[in-house]
Amino acid sequence: MVAVMWARTESGSATANPQQTDKLRTDVVEAIDTQRGVVANTLGTAVDTEGERHSFPGGHYVSIVGYRDGGQTLKIADPYDPEKHYWMHGEKVADWIAQRGYSS
Template sequence: MTPIKQWIPTVFQAPVIRKAALGVAGLAMAGGVVAGPATMAHAATPTADKPTTTVAAVSQDKRTSAKELDFDYEFQETYYYCAPAATKMALSAQGKDFSQDEMARKLGTTEAGTDSAVETTRVLKDVTGKDYRTVEISGAQADQGQTDQLRTDVVRAVDDQRAVVANVAGSAADVDGDRHSYEGGHYIAVTGYADGGDKVKIGDSWSDKGEYWISTDALADWIASRGYSA
């Protein structure tokens, strides 16, 4: 299976109202835009947590229509802390309280970012004792099987009181039509589902909206070439 894609630094237009929250030292200004969030992940081939796409889809009559987890949203404290923020949000759904600095140490996060979903899986397993695993969506777009797998994984995780952490790249539009662009990569928490899993709720530590809903099809394509912890 193709390893999770190495992340490449990029520059994009960051939310203007959030600049003060990061502080001068956390921002790299160039022509009026901010470099970040710097969520570059180096190539990492899963070993013990080898990605899998073999779990059977949950049938419609065996899953509830909608469920949202109660979690604590947080904006990321530095431009490279999206993985610590997303993992912290996911753990808060189980009553676990860590600082973003603590999460960064556990994840091995540096100014170069967090390596891959393998790291978020490792930390989620270690902290919760739950059976998180890394699932890779290979290719430039998700196929139907991978999208169905993601839907199944989110429903199963949320029903088990577990949030999913996803490693995304590129742009995706939420259900309101607002676009969220992370060409260099980003980590988000998936904290709920609706319509039997056809829509999922996102906790996004770099978005001015903070929380929003997105179709599972769009999320699968957003994750494509990377992976998620579920």
């Protein structure tokens, strides 16, 4: 039997403060390192490291499936397009999900 643990985290504001951004990074690194998923509920528009915009004005769920640079940059997977992955800076992800939250 496998025990599944998760926690839902949200800031409730339009942007994340530095402590919330640091918590997201810590949670993502811990979850990925222990082979748990991170599901994030986005709202609005964010730009990835390649300059591509990802816009979900009504909200959208994405998975955070990897990290690099100690969690400074996060790898995002979109469940609507399993072939599409992109990297985004942690601060941008934190702001993108600030109003909706994430689980890890």
